[in-house]
Amino acid sequence: MSGAADERDRIRAAMDRILTGRPERSNGALTVVALALEAGVPRNALTQRHLDLKNEFYAKVKERGQPTDAETRLRKQIVRLKELREKDKAELEQLRADVQGLVRVVNQLCLENHQLRDASSSPDPVARILPVQRTPPQHG
16 A cells, blocks of 8 residues: 555544544544644645545534534634723723823813912912812722
């Protein structure tokens, strides 16, 4: 038996074991990597020399109606990324609101500062003591 024919036979046998849930050498994932490991061939044997077997494997996986492990992993990652995006969106909205509030405070302080400078630069400045608003100390 030629090396290529032996390799194809091993790939087909590995396909059967993985698809029936009886892997011997791999984790049984529905991926080309697991198939190559199960067959004892390099991965490029499936991606270059035996492309038809790789396509056949994925077709059989698709027939089963189950997503591949890679697809499942990517779908979970998409969900995680969407959750992070929503969290970031909420945080960005809060930061924008905070910036608007801070701009208002800065403008008010600038106005008060300008008024105080004008009052202190008049020919006869009058100093007034303003009441101090005490705030209770915060613990935390």
